[in-house]
Each structure stands twice: as C-alpha cells, then as structure tokens.
Amino acid sequence: MLSIRNLSKTFASAGEPVHVLRGIDLDLKAGERIALTGESGSGKSTLLHLIAGLDVADGGTIRLEDTEITKLSDAGRAGLRRDRIGLVFQQFNLIPSLSVADNLAFQARIADRHDAAWSSELIERLGLGNLLKRYPEQLSGGQQQRVAIGRALATKPLLLLADEPTGNLDEATAEDVLALARDLVTRTGCGFLMVTHSLHLAATLDRQVNLHAGRIA
Secondary structure, rough: EEEEEEEEEEEEEEEEEEEEEEEEEEEEEOOOOOOOOOOOOOHHHHHHHOOOOOOOOOOOEEEEEEEEEOOOOOOHHHHHHHHOOEEEOOOOOOOOOOOHHHHHHHHHHHHOOOOOOHHHHHHHHHHOOOOOOOOOOHHHHHHHHHHHHHHHHOOOOOEEEEOOOOOOOOOOHHHHHHHHHHHHHHHHHEEEEEEEEHHHOOOOOOOEEEEEEOOOO
C-alpha cells in the first residue's frame, strides 16, 4: 500500500550538507502497524513529513497505492493529506475556537467525506460523548489526543501517520491512547506508521523499523 524506494533528503547547516536520509527503502501493507524508532536526528520525522507531502525529497520515490507522492504538486500533496492521509502530532494541533464536535468533523467536512455513522462510532470508541461541547483548552492532554486521532480517522484514510503522538502524555495515558489508535486502525484497515522514542510502545505494533544516521538499521 505504501512503497518507498531509495529515498534521500539533504539539508544545509552552516553551509554544509547534512544527509538526513540516505537511500531509504520501506514497504507498509494495508492494515499493517509499524513503529519507526531511532535516536534523535536519525531522520524519523523527516521521513514522516516526506510521506505526508509536507516536504519534498531530493531523490527516490514514495508511492501510496496508485499515487506517486514524489511527483505531485503542492496542491496535489495538500489534496492527498485532505483525502487519503491522516496526521497526528505530539502537539495536538486542535483548532482552539472550535468545539470538540467541530474539531472531530473538521477534516472530513473539508474532504466532503463526513460519515455520520462512522463519526458516532469514533465518538463512542474514543469516549468523547460527554465532551463534544467543550473546547480544547477545557480538555486534558489525553482527551485532546483522542480528539486528534478521531479527526485524523474521520475520513477513513488509507494511511495514518503519527509523529510522537504520546510524547506529551504520561505513561498510563499514552498506553491508553495508543491502544485506542491501534484498535481503530484495525477497524478501518488503514496503514499506520508511528514515530516513537518509546521501545515499550513500539513493541505493541506489528513491526519496528529502526533508523540510524539516515538509514534503516
């Protein structure tokens, strides 16, 4: 479902090239859940951003089913994120002026893919039924991340990308939130790629991929 071949990315630092990714090959099947691990600076977040089309690779290819992401325009990549890729970050990135209900529906409505029955199931499974009228500032960190996961899955994306989604949560809350994410990913059949520094949480997914110095170790 996701196929990455010979992917490379270089940044400039103090006038010198820094090779962040050096020929990455990676495949992810529909319904598969992969943890992306590695020390700080190994290229984990860069890889996730390239897959999401938030940045552009220097070389190589990224293909999501029949779409080659590395050949898309800015507008094409934005459309892909709107319609086929769900994103969850360490910073919850909820819209502070919108209620929980409106945050949950935001991406699905923009994509014109709002499904009332699926939305109701997400609300129930994420335990958000009593919080729909609240605003992000009125929620705990764990509650905010549940809303972020619900928003990302509301469109039933092909791929869910998560960058340290439990980084701002205590251990017990992190395990609870990730368990919900795993369950909902299984329910939708989408692929799941999660960047995490936690080897404990990584072990709860189907497979672990470790990056070291821009290469898969």
